[in-house]
Amino acid sequence: MKTSFIPIDYDYFDWKGKNYAKLVGRNEKGEKICLIDSCPAYLWAILKENLKQPKINQIIGKIKTITISSKQRKTKIEKIEIKDKNFLGKKVKALKIYATNYKDLHEIASNLKFPEIENRRGYDLGFITHYIIEKQLLPLQWYEVSGELLNNSHEFGGIDMALNVSQCIKAKEINPIKEKQFSPNILAYDIETDEFKIGEGEILMISLVGKNFKKVLTWKKTKNHADYIEEVKDEAELLEKFCEYVKKTNPDFLVGYFSDGFDLPYLKARAEFHKTKLSLGIDQSQPKFSRGINLTGKINGIVHIDLLKFVKTAYSQYMQSETLSLNEVAKEFLGDTKKQFKFQHSSKIKDWNKYFEYNLHDSVLTYQLFEKFWPDFIGFSNVIQEPIFDISRNGMSKNVESYILHNLEKFNEIPERRPNHDEISKRRNREKYEGAFVFEPTPGLYENIAMWDFTSYWPSIIVTFNLSKSTLLEKKEKNSNKAVVLGKEIYFSKNKGFFPKMLEEIIEKRKKYKKELQKNPNAIKKARSNAYKLLANSSYGYMGFFGARYYCPEASGAATAISRDFIKQIISKINKNGYKTIYSDTDSIAFLMQNKSKKQISDFLEKINKTLPGIMELELEGFFKRGLWVTTRAGTTGAKKKYALLGENNKLKIRGFETVRRDWCKLARETQNKVIQLVLRQGNETKALEYVKDIAKKIKQRKISKEELIIKTQLKKPLAEYKAEGPHVIAAKKMKELKIPITQGNLIEYYIAETPGKKSKLIRDKVKLPEEKGEYDIDYYLNRQILPAIENIFQVFKINAKELIEGKKQTTLGDF
DNA sequence: ATATACACGGATCCCCTATTTCC
DNA sequence: GGAAATAGGGGATCCGTGTA
Numbered sequence: 057m058k059t060s061f062i063p064i065d066y067d068y069f070d071w072k073g074k075n076y077a078k079l080v081g082r083n084e085k086g087e088k089i090c091l092i093d094s095c096p097a098y099l100w101a102i103l104k105e106n107l108k109q110p111k112i113n114q115i116i117g118k119i120k121t122i123t124i125s126s127k128q129r130k131t132k133i134e135k136i137e138i139k140d141k142n143f144l145g146k147k148v149k150a151l152k153i154y155a156t157n158y159k160d161l162h163e164i165a166s167n168l169k170f171p172e173i174e175n176r177r178g179y180d181l182g183f184i185t186h187y188i189i190e191k192q193l194l195p196l197q198w199y200e201v202s203g204e205l206l207n208n209s210h211e212f213g214g215i216d217m218a219l220n221v222s223q224c225i226k227a228k229e230i231n232p233i234k235e236k237q238f239s240p241n242i243l244a245y246d247i248e249t250d251e252f253k254i255g256e257g258e259i260l261m262i263s264l265v266g267k268n269f270k271k272v273l274t275w276k277k278t279k280n281h282a283d284y285i286e287e288v289k290d291e292a293e294l295l296e297k298f299c300e301y302v303k304k305t306n307p308d309f310l311v312g313y314f315s316d317g318f319d320l321p322y323l324k325a326r327a328e329f330h331k332t333k334l335s336l337g338i339d340q341s342q343p344k345f346s347r348g349i350n351l352t353g354k355i356n357g358i359v360h361i362d363l364l365k366f367v368k369t370a371y372s373q374y375m376q377s378e379t380l381s382l383n384e385v386a387k388e389f390l391g392d393t394k395k396q397f398k399f400q401h402s403s404k405i406k407d408w409n410k411y412f413e414y415n416l417h418d419s420v421l422t423y424q425l426f427e428k429f430w431p432d433f434i435g436f437s438n439v440i441q442e443p444i445f446d447i448s449r450n451g452m453s454k455n456v457e458s459y460i461l462h463n464l465e466k467f468n469e470i471p472e473r474r475p476n477h478d479e480i481s482k483r484r485n486r487e488k489y490e491g492a493f494v495f496e497p498t499p500g501l502y503e504n505i506a507m508w509d510f511t512s513y514w515p516s517i518i519v520t521f522n523l524s525k526s527t528l529l530e531k532k533e534k535n536s537n538k539a540v541v542l543g544k545e546i547y548f549s550k551n552k553g554f555f556p557k558m559l560e561e562i563i564e565k566r567k568k569y570k571k572e573l574q575k576n577p578n579a580i581k582k583a584r585s586n587a588y589k590l591l592a593n594s595s596y597g598y599m600g601f602f603g604a605r606y607y608c609p610e611a612s613g614a615a616t617a618i619s620r621d622f623i624k625q626i627i628s629k630i631n632k633n634g635y636k637t638i639y640s641d642t643d644s645i646a647f648l649m650q651n652k653s654k655k656q657i658s659d660f661l662e663k664i665n666k667t668l669p670g671i672m673e674l675e676l677e678g679f680f681k682r683g684l685w686v687t688t689r690a691g692t693t694g695a696k697k698k699y700a701l702l703g704e705n706n707k708l709k710i711r712g713f714e715t716v717r718r719d720w721c722k723l724a725r726e727t728q729n730k731v732i733q734l735v736l737r738q739g740n741e742t743k744a745l746e747y748v749k750d751i752a753k754k755i756k757q758r759k760i761s762k763e764e765l766i767i768k769t770q771l772k773k774p775l776a777e778y779k780a781e782g783p784h785v786i787a788a789k790k791m792k793e794l795k796i797p798i799t800q801g802n803l804i805e806y807y808i809a810e811t812p813g814k815k816s817k818l819i820r821d822k823v824k825l826p827e828e829k830g831e832y833d834i835d836y837y838l839n840r841q842i843l844p845a846i847e848n849i850f851q852v853f854k855i856n857a858k859e860l861i862e863g864k865k866q867t868t869l870g871d872f
Numbered sequence: 873a874t875a876t877a878c879a880c881g882g883a884t885c886c887c888c889t890a891t892t893t894c895c
Numbered sequence: 896g897g898a899a900a901t902a903g904g905g906g907a908t909c910c911g912t913g914t915a
Binding site for chain 1: 873874875876877878879880881882883884885
Binding site: 491492494509513514641642643644696697698711712713716717718719769770772773778779780782784785817 | 902903908909910911912913914915
């Protein structure tokens with residue numbers, strides 16, 4: 057039989073000692089389909105150079121006899137081929153060793169310790185990645201599949217009978233076909249409980265939201281409740297009903313927010329408590345969790361998505377929100393927030409309808425966020441060629457690596473292996489290579505500033521200078537690129553390596569999609585362009601990352617060394633041509649226009665660009681009316697990574713200042729922001745002075761509301777691990793005492809209060825939680841929040857802000 | 873545990889010395 | 896008068912959060 061098919065979920069199983077991929081997806085009618093497919097398993101044995109054929113034959117003979125026996129299966133070598141391949145920049149002869157089971161390749165590799173074999177590779181990709189590479193059956197692309205319909209078949213132990221799908225097919229032929237319309241069936245869910253700790257309290261309710269579907273399941277009996285409420289007998293029935301609805305909806309994606317770490321494990325724990333099964337899988341199986349600190353919940357045949365994880369890797373660096381809570385993320389992406397609800401133990405709740413509404417709305421937001429992110433899921437999945445389950449959870453290093461693995465075949469390249477435990481710990485302890493160059497600014501208020509920056513600086517350097525593990529030379533060669541890293545001279549071949557080539561491709565594709573996007577905006581194209589951008593930006597970090605297969609700190613170090621050379625060259629050219637450099641960080645340079653025209657500056661830029669090698673390119677970031685740089689807190693040098701610019705459109709660009717730091721109270725941030733604005737817009741400090749005086753007065757008169765004084769700091773590790781007990785640690789301990797759930801990653805809020813009687817000088821002894829009664833500490837907020845935030849700014853105008861705040865007479869400016 | 877290095881700056885930690893307190 | 900406790904100065908370290 058034949059059918060159209062779009063693969064969504066990837067899994068695999070063993071049958072009679074062999075591996076089979078089990079794919080779940082849809083046909084064009086929207087029916088759920090399971091496809092079973094086989095795939096050859098093999099690894100590579102890279103031979104030493106110049107081996108004679110008889111010798112090779114002898115080794116092949118020996119390898120053929122290898123068998124791996126375990127309780128479940130007996131794995132044999134099926135066949136061996138000799139191939140010409142590439143491995144890390146070298147042409148090699150390699151044996152392609154086929155075995156009957158992928159999972160035993162590792163074991164076979166360790167049985168291949170012949171002196172004639174240089175390296176053993178390709179056994180550690182994971183079956184699904186291996187399968188996708190081998191069969192080119194890419195997630196979320198359409199195919200036509202022909203094969204055998206399994207109907208009450210005994211093949212594969214009767215798998216087709218156990219699955220909640222329309223058809224189960226054993227694949228024979230698979231061919232890509234034209235793209236068709238596909239809108240996934242999504243079900244979002246959220247639970248409410250009394251206890252935060254997994255499984256410790258009862259689940260009160262579960263909300264489910266799908267297309268034209270809204271439900272809140274609860275055992276709490278209420279009168280006059282909304283239509284979407286469905287009452288059940290007790291918690292056990294609640295779990296049962298939940299499974300029933302999931303089964304009925306049979307979604308492609310079951311979506312939660314922080315559901316890997318909370319909702320799904322909680323449901324499972326409560327099912328265990330009631331000695332029932334949480335049968336969510338299409339084969340009635342329970343969700344399975346990965347071991348380790350970060351839980352990952354997998355459901356058979358339904359892709360379980362924890363949106364929080366995807367937001368973290370794909371969006372967080374470009375977001376405005378200060379936390380990744382559902383509330384803030386929804387606000388930023390949807391312009392909607394969670395419903396207001398004050399949490400209480402269920403025994404104390406009066407308005408249950410409010411609680412139901414709150415619970416339902418969380419699922420609504422989760423549902424809408426998934427829809428919003430759907431183009432990005434497709435974009436990422438298309439570009440990286442891994443299933444949504446994986447790309448939604450993996451960090452950027454894993455995504456870069458997946459991209460590489462899926463594109464090696466074009467280069468006839470054998471994959472490098474993962475580092476082992478010892479290598480990882482050695483890599484983690486390596487000496488840090490020197491990073492980018494940062495120019496020390498002279499504090500001051502400047503006018504008419506131009507700013508240039510390099511486009512995709514790191515990728516362009518890596519591509520232009522051919523930096524990578526496979527192009528790193530052991531010793532100096534003719535016609536090579538040199539760099540000095542940690543005092544040592546290192547060299548890279550000028551023969552293009554696969555990694556730089558791949559990166560160049562990524563940059564080109566990004567450009568292409570960006571161009572198409574401008575002509576004809578489309579969410580999928582935008583997402584694809586974005587995925588390429590993220591990949592390009594992470595490639596430099598990837599090479600310096602200890603867990604990377606293609607780890608090469610020499611290449612990362614060379615990239616930074618080259619970056620320093622170029623930026624310094626440009627700075628000196630700028631200065632020699634009658635401009636004056638004010639500031640520079642990594643790939644950007646700000647300089648004074650010195651009465652020259654924009655035209656002159658852009659001509660100059662063009663001239664410089666002609667001298668740049670390879671794909672390196674400098675571009676205009678913008679012109680600015682004014683710019684402000686200040687001293688460091690110590691007051692002796694100009695502060696780096698801290699400046700504010702006023703654009704021609706009157707927009708402010710503020711970097712590094714307390715204004716943009718979430719660990720300063722709102723009052724300090726807003727005061728500083730206002731001061732920066734007034735200074736930049738007016739070109740002088742007079743208005744700003746008055747403003748600060750007024751704020752200081754209000755603080756002293758206790759006219760500031762507590763909300764403005766709350767300080768927020770994230771708890772980055774478990775409480776017990778702190779060596780230094782800072783204020784936020786104390787606040788967290790207080791919360792713990794009050795039985796408020798806190799975990800690593802929480803944003804802790806507190807304020808500094810006056811504590812009469814206590815003589816301690818430590819700030820932590822004055823910490824109070826927002827709910828705690830108390831008077832704020834005037835001295836603290838004046839001298840440790842407001843003053844540090846504005847002192848260096850006034851310093852630029854030679855004004856002593858401390859005297860100003862304390863109300864002493866202003867000497868520099870006279871009376872006003 | 874899961875991209876890199878550079879940078880700022882608050883707060884605590886820790887050692888030292890000077891001063892105060894206690895017997 | 897001498898030992899022990901305390902204060903405080905200052906650098907080292909921890910810690911969180913930015914920029915690129």
